[in-house]
Amino acid sequence: MNNPGGSVNSNGKIAVVTGASSGIGAAAARALARDGFTVVLGARRIDRIEALADEIGGRAMYLDVTDAASVDRFTATLDEVHVLVNNAGGAKGLAPVSEANLEDWRWMWETNVVGTLRVTKALLPKLEASGDGLIITITSTAALEVYDGGAGYTSAKHAQGVLHRTLRLELIGKPIRLTEICPGMVETEFSLVRFDGDADRADAVYEGLQPMVADDIAELISFTASRPSHVNLDQIVVRPRDQATSRRNIKTG
Template identity: 45%
Template sequence: MGRLQGKTVFITGASAGIGEACAREFAKEGSHLVLTARRVDRLEKLKQELTGKYKDINVHTVALDIRDKKQIDDAVKGLPSSLKDIDVLVNNAGMVHGVDPLVEVKEDDLDIMFATNVKGLVFLTQAIVPGMKERGTGHIINLGSVAGKEAYAGGSIYCATKHAVDAISKALLIELVDTPLRVSQICPGLVNTEFSTVRFGGDKSKADAVYKGLQPLVAEDIAEIVVFTAGRPPHVNIADMLVFPSCQAASKIVSRNA
């Protein structure tokens, strides 16, 4: 056990993919966990797994739709007293709907991506950072994307939301520079998780085709980097990290074997 033992980590979107993998990696380090997602049944199953395996950690689950500011505020205010002091906030929850060109993007898809990827991240940061500032300690880790570094056809709105996360992360870093708080952004390239299936409306075959003939990242790859970032000494801040599988050089530049 190291620097993260006994720390309290708040993770959004913890019911699957990178969020779930982060929960497992932080649990290995002896961190206490606040796990949030809309699918609380999955969270409860994960809680049972982790508390059964790591006897010294406390895991609290919250059914939370981060598009709803009131739900966020109530969830943070309602945390057990032993978990109220959040040491690490992992803003992981996000989604992408569709691959439509801009002129065909549906209003509902636009709204849900901005509400989840941007507004939810902002609301949660607003709910937790004041307590971190008051205590003089804390780390905000935002899950960005290569889509926040470059745009591509069929991803106009998703790229816009992740460019917003990039800007928010950089601005927050500047705003908190005179405090001990740290702000980091981890930006994955191709990662094969449930996230991709959601993009194609639940069509797993279409999602799998994206990764045909190449070895993408998996959720655990990013989770290990998130935990490494959180575990640096207090004077070290990994502000921004772009992570590709070795077969990728840009959002749409990859090498395939078949």
């Protein structure tokens, strides 16, 4: 674990980012550090987050959100937390329900839903104790829509969204804000994971259109974290111009 080097413009607040080794998580860590937060990065690829922590003056620690013991070790090291970015998640495959791979479904539910629950539950007391806590959960437009071959991922993202939205009701009156960010197509390692490392298949997803990039979502995270404590951005839905819904973009017509 790295020791925080601190930010030149430190605001004295601690932000935790899960799934911080690449993509939206890494971009969010950089954006929050730029804004003066000391960022605690959690991910399984420890070499990546240690390098990023050195770059931004943050802290890195191994975190597997599907492992209760790992979550316990990670959260036990934190004395205070002001912002939690639930970013860890992912998809596997595009099999129809009739051909569903149950292990892929279990992984998606464990990572997106139960993993978010584990980390959020563990850090809720510290977020409340901060006097101005913020939980940002990165779901997806798949939390709002369904598409052919996506039942495993869309069902997990729907459940993750419901978890977050229910918590918004349960925490009313407490000093914790909750924002759900629902991105459409973002070109990261997402499709590479979904297709088990098949780079050609992953690249084909974005051919012929201009997707968003991780920094686009990181800017929304930064904007959300900079709102005054009485302002709660409940839900942000964001897609690239070339995508209208999960099933309709400029390629599909």
